[in-house]
Amino acid sequence: MTELPGRSRVPVSTQTGPHEQLAVLIERRRGQDYRKPVAPYSAEAFARFAAVCVPGAPLIVDSCCGVGESTLHLAELFSDHFVLGVDQSADRLSRAPALPSNALLLRADMADVWRLLYEGGYRPTHQYMLYPNPWPKIGQLARRWPAHPVFPLVLALGGVIECRSNWRVYVEEFAQAVKLIAGIDARVDEHVPSTPITPFERKYLASGHALYRCGVHVG
Numbered sequence: 157m158t159e160l161p162g163r164s165r166v167p168v169s170t171q172t173g174p175h176e177q178l179a180v181l182i183e184r185r186r187g188q189d190y191r192k193p194v195a196p197y198s199a200e201a202f203a204r205f206a207a208v209c210v211p212g213a214p215l216i217v218d219s220c221c222g223v224g225e226s227t228l229h230l231a232e233l234f235s236d237h238f239v240l241g242v243d244q245s246a247d248r249l250s251r252a253p254a255l256p257s258n259a260l261l262l263r264a265d266m267a268d269v270w271r272l273l274y275e276g277g278y279r280p281t282h283q284y285m286l287y288p289n290p291w292p293k294i295g296q297l298a299r300r301w302p303a304h305p306v307f308p309l310v311l312a313l314g315g316v317i318e319c320r321s322n323w324r325v326y327v328e329e330f331a332q333a334v335k336l337i338a339g340i341d342a343r344v345d346e347h348v349p350s351t352p353i354t355p356f357e358r359k360y361l362a363s364g365h366a367l368y369r370c371g372v373h374v375g
Contacts, residue, residue, distance in 0.1 A: 164359045167323040169292035174329045181303050182336045190271060190306050198268035202276075205260055209238045211277035216240070217313075218284050219266050222354065224252030226286050229353040231259035237281065242269050267306040274309050283310065285319040287356040290326045300326065302333035311338045311374050318371040320347060322360045327368040334372050342372040 209215060214237040218227045227241030239259040243249055246263050255261065262269070273280070291299040301307055310317065311334065319330040324344065331342040347369035352358035360367060 164356075164363045164365070166363075166365055167290045167292035167326075169323075169325065170294050171292070171325050173325060174332045175294065175297045175303070177297055178303055178329055178332060179336060181298070182333060185305055185308075188305070190267075190309055192267065192271075192305075194268045194272060195265050198264040199272070201262040201264040202269060202272045205240055205262060206276065208260065209240070209278075211279075213238055215278055215280045216282040216284070217269075217273070217280045218242070218286070219270075220244075220285070220288055221261065222248050222356070224249065224255065224261050226284065226354045227259050227261060228253050228255055229351075230282075230284070231256050234282070240269075242266050267304065270306055270309050270313065274313055278313070280313055280315045282315050283313065283317045285317070285330070286354050287320055287322070287360075288326070290321060290323040292323060292325075300329060302326075302329040307333055308337050314374045316371060316373050318369065320357065320367065320369045322356075322365040322367055324366070324368045327370045331370045331372075334370075334374075338372075338374055340372055340374065342370050344368055344370045 216230050216234055216237045216239045218230055218241040221227045221241035221243050224241050227239055231239040241261045242264050249261055249263055252261055297303050319327055321327050327344045331344050334340050334342045347367045352361055
């Protein structure tokens with residue numbers, strides 16, 4: 157990462173395009189189920205969600221939601237949906253704003269939650285990956301969501317899935333993974349939000365970063 161004077165950081169990587177091993181990883185795992193055991197704290201958190209939102213209800217998933225600002229925005233924008241925000245950091249979640257009754261924040265492992273949603277019969281209408289940690293070093297590919305073994309489950313959950321980042325390569329890898337796994341062409345566009353919905357989006361926009369977005373509808 158490189159620090160702009162008095163501003164936010166921009167990812168620095170030797171990669172100039174999608175990682176050459178991404179397709180290899182996806183092909184190697186094809187047909188394999190994601191069977192990592194669910195952490196007890198994730199299961200306990202998910203039970204709180206399942207108590208207030210049943211399968212079949214209109215649902216939006218805000219993955220790795222940080223301080224929950226995006227969860228609040230989505231809950232206000234989609235007042236007829238239930239919005240689930242998930243983050244692994246208790247510290248970040250402790251700084252979340254008050255949420256309306258159609259939203260809930262959980263401290264849990266996001267990969268666990270995706271699996272529990274799928275196995276529980278939940279099918280979100282929308283899923284958001286807003287400014288995930290890009291892990292830009294070339295050896296960090298496996299830490300990025302498009303390369304993670306849970307990513308086929310994310311696509312199997314379906315709905316409109318949107319990824320945003322200030323590192324174009326990350327969004328291009330998202331699009332490539334969607335194509336390789338689901339056979340759907342997805343376009344990467346530059347994105348200038350009229351209203352930033354996460355602290356990262358606001359910070360990056362104020363710092364003059366180019367922002368990128370890829371959205372895909374998986375039926």
